[in-house]
Amino acid sequence: MTVPDGPTNPPAYQLTLGRAPGIADEAWKVIEETQWRLARALEAVDHPLALGVAKEMVETIAKIVLATRGEVAGTQMDYDKCVTAAHKALVRLPGQHLSNEPVLKQLVQSAKGIATQLAPVRNAYGTGHGRAEQPDIPEEMLHLCLDGALLWSRWALRRLGVLTLGMPEPLIRDLEHGTFYGGTLAPRLKAALQTEGDSAVLRRLGMAVGQRAMRNTYVVQVEGVQACADSNDLGVWPPTYRAALFEGLFISATGRPTVSAWSTGWAARVIAPLKEDQASAAIKDLEIKLADTDIHDLTAAFENETFCQLLHESCHYLSLQAQSAWMFLLDDIVMRVGLTGPQPGSD
Numbered sequence: 586m587t588v589p590d591g592p593t594n595p596p597a598y599q600l601t602l603g604r605a606p607g608i609a610d611e612a613w614k615v616i617e618e619t620q621w622r623l624a625r626a627l628e629a630v631d632h633p634l635a636l637g638v639a640k641e642m643v644e645t646i647a648k649i650v651l652a653t654r655g656e657v658a659g660t661q662m663d664y665d666k667c668v669t670a671a672h673k674a675l676v677r678l679p680g681q682h683l684s685n686e687p688v689l690k691q692l693v694q695s696a697k698g699i700a701t702q703l704a705p706v707r708n709a710y711g712t713g714h715g716r717a718e719q720p721d722i723p724e725e726m727l728h729l730c731l732d733g734a735l736l737w738s739r740w741a742l743r744r745l746g747v748l749t750l751g752m753p754e755p756l757i758r759d760l761e762h763g764t765f766y767g768g769t770l771a772p773r774l775k776a777a778l779q780t781e782g783d784s785a786v787l788r789r790l791g792m793a794v795g796q797r798a799m800r801n802t803y804v805v806q807v808e809g810v811q812a813c814a815d816s817n818d819l820g821v822w823p824p825t826y827r828a829a830l831f832e833g834l835f836i837s838a839t840g841r842p843t844v845s846a847w848s849t850g851w852a853a854r855v856i857a858p859l860k861e862d863q864a865s866a867a868i869k870d871l872e873i874k875l876a877d878t879d880i881h882d883l884t885a886a887f888e889n890e891t892f893c894q895l896l897h898e899s900c901h902y903l904s905l906q907a908q909s910a911w912m913f914l915l916d917d918i919v920m921r922v923g924l925t926g927p928q929p930g931s932d
Contacts, residue, residue, distance in 0.1 A: 600624050600735070605742045607749025609758065612649045619645055623731075632722040636711030639734040640664070640703040646738050647671035650745055652838065655788025655829050659877025660840045664704040666877075672697045672737075674785075675744040696740060699733030706730055748785060753777045760793035761838070765804040774809055778826060787825040795833020799843045806847065810834070814854035824859050828867040831856045835871055842878050842886035849895035853911065857902040864907035872914045884922040893919060 600620050604613055619642045626634040648658045650671040658667050676693065710722050756773050759765070777790055794809035813822045813830060834848045834855070856864045875883065887893055896915055900908050 602735075602738055603742055603746075605746035605749055607754050608649070608653070608742075608745065609761070612652070615645055616642070616649070632727050633711045633719060635727065636703070636707050636722065636730055639731055640707040640711065642738055643668060643700050643703060643734050646741050650674060650741055653745060653748060653789065654785050655790075655792045657792070657832070657836050657838065657840050657874060659836075659874055660879050660882065662840070662877040665701050668697070668701050668737075671741065672700075675741055675748075693740060696733065696737045699729070700737035703730055703734060753786065753790070757789055757793050760790075760797045760805070765802060765808075767804055768808075770804055771808040771812065775821070778821065778823060784825045787823055788829040791826040791829025791831075792833040792838075795830045796836075796838050796843075799834060799837065799845065799848060801845075801847075810851055810855065814851045814857075817858040819858060822858075824863055827855050827859060828863070828870070831867050832871055832874065836874055836878070840878060841882045842875060844886050844892050844896075846892065846895065849892055849899060852896070853899040853902045856907070857904075859907075861904045861906040864903060865910040868907060868910040868914055872910075872917060875914075875918070880921060883918070887918055887922050 600623055602616060602620060619638060623635060623638040623642060626632075626638055644664055644667060647668045648671070651658050651667070651674065654674045656670070656674075658670075676690075706726065710720055710726070756777055774790070774794070778787070794805060798806045798810045810830065813827065816822055819827075831852060834852045835843060837843050856867050859867065893915060897912075900911050903911055
């Protein structure tokens with residue numbers, strides 16, 4: 586890593602992290618900035634800041650892992666929960682060159698154990714909390730925390746490279762930042778859905794389409810969402826894609842809730858063809874994700890009672906079991922944001 590006039594790292598710490606193939610430029614920029622904050626903290630002998638940034642580095646990489654897997658970490662998601670979810674996703678990742686040796690699995694689990702302990706150590710000794718007096722940070726504690734953070738981060742990025750290797754990155758990147766004209770998305774999306782069997786790939790595609798549609802891109806709304814909702818074919822529009830697309834209509838790439846007059850008419854129809862247990866599971870997963878979002882963000886998204894009423898009316902597209910989960914979700918939203926007047930969970 587070469588940056589003009591950058592700090593000189595202490596010899597004991599080589600902070601460079603290997604960039605995973607296929608990782609987005611924006612995500613890598615965040616990781617690099619975190620590396621340099623850590624380097625500057627060590628150069629300034631600011632140990633509380635170093636502990637805080639080490640924890641931030643692990644959390645940043647964990648959230649990037651989840652995003653790459655087609656999942657979103659809510660803005661209020663607990664640190665331990667975030668790291669654990671990312672770790673599980675990477676441990677279960679199949680592929681060549683990945684050893685199943687029990688001793689390796691134990692080493693990886695030990696690395697994760699240190700990484701998850703960074704939060705309580707940072708809370709007790711690091712930055713992020715106002716203190717009347719700064720407790721001393723033993724040198725051994727600082728070194729162990731930094732070593733643990735770097736060990737897990739490097740392992741996670743190497744595993745992430747295996748995941749991104751077979752992903753249709755050009756299409757996903759275009760969904761995030763590119764321009765679409767009528768008829769340009771449909772053939773590319775169809776080809777990706779027909780050739781990709783990895784559930785992580787299908788999730789990423791579904792999330793990317795849903796989130797781009799919620800940015801009011803008309804072509805993506807029509808060719809990626811409405812075409813799916815209008816079809817009952819689970820071969821053309823696989824269940825994994827549908828469930829992720831459904832979630833992407835409600836949660837942005839930054840983990841904030843989204844809803845609009847347009848999405849209220851299509852969200853339920855996207856998952857309607859799924860089996861009852863699959864549709865219910867998609868709704869319950871969304872409920873869990875929304876529970877991890879900030880209440881102010883949730884209120885801002887659902888402050889329009891018309892949106893909730895339209896979602897309530899779309900319940901008839903779903904099977905009975907899924908209807909029950911749908912109504913429970915809407916009732917929970919109404920209760921959390923404190924809406925008054927006609928409530929979506931009541932007749």
